[in-house]
Amino acid sequence: MDNTNRRRLVIDGEFALFLRGLLIGKVLTILVLGGIAWWLLRPYTLVRKSAVSDSGQSSDTTSRVVSNFESVDNVPVASVNYGGSTAWAPIRQLVDAQIQSDRPELQLRYQDPTNGSPDSSSGIRMLLDGKLDFAQSSRPLTEEERTLAKQRGFRLEQRQVGVDGIAVAVNPSLNLPGLTVDQLQQIYLGQITNWKQVGGPDLPITPFSQRLEKADAVIFSTNEGSNRQLGTNVKYVSSTTEALRQVSNTPGGVYYASARAVVPQCSVKPLPLGRTSTELIPLYQEPLVTPEQCPRQRNQINTEAIKNGSYPITTNLFVIVKQNNGQEQQAGEAYAKLLLTDQGQKAIEQAGFVGVR
Structure with missing residues (x-):
């Protein structure tokens, strides 16, 4: 073999080694970059798995509810x-x-x-x-x-x-420990017309109400509802705001509405309510905040009484x-x-x- 052929073989060998080294280098580079990418994306993967689990999308937790607003789909x-x-x-x-x-x-x-x-x-x-x-x-x-x-x-x-509680509002001057659900219903049916009939002062009762077919709060069962004929002494109002203003100006006034609309108010008094006269439950957190203390302090809703079912009149929010x-x-x-x-x-x-x- 002459010198020319030897040089050619050497060059070809060196080129092959160069190509092999280049290929190995690329493979190593890909592996390194892939490992870095996996490490960086690993927390995101864990978060997504957690989000899927919380949203109830996996086959064994389909009844679970997502934990926050951002996780809700569609x-x-x-x-x-x-x-x-x-x-x-x-x-x-x-x-x-x-x-x-x-x-x-x-x-x-x-x-x-x-x-x-x-x-x-x-x-x-x-x-x-x-x-x-x-x-x-x-x-x-x-x-x-x-x-x-x-x-x-x-x-x-x-x-x-x-779930919402239905609160009973009366004039702050009314001296009465509370009402039973039956007594409240009889007041609105016109069967009880004076506060002395339920242990209060000798004072005519003035019930205020929205029209039953339009009222958001109800004190009768769903089946009775708007089919009930209220007493002739009931005075109809167009809104809770108007009703509370009327009750605050009427010593014998009474009204019922959402707890959130009644309990924190300064101008009326929320009245305890019970299934019987021996289990009157306040829909406010005791002690009662008086009008003189309000608005520096306000009555807070007794949500625990709604949760545990002790408060007798609630309504569902849909x-x-x-x-x-x-x-x-x-x-x-x-x-x-x-x-x-x-x-x-x-x-x-x-x-x-x-x-x-």
């Missing part, structure tokens, strides 16, 4: 209209503000009815008429509302998200969802799911209600 990117019960006002102020902050893609726009005052009935009616995407109610759906929805080609479903496979259904279901998260339930309790989880 939240539409849309501006949606909603409205309904005035008892929901604290939730709209506190909870919905948090939802808007954490899930800005869902723009919530509260809508008052064009005619009349807002309440559960007007909200459901606006939902039926296509003016709302979902409604907030402090009473269950009626058969008439369900039937009307079917006639219009869709269904209405109610998703319970909280999101009313239109089942039509459209944006309305997606928005209503997403809103209900947001309220049922741990974060949502905690915020509902901060607003003065009791959660359902």
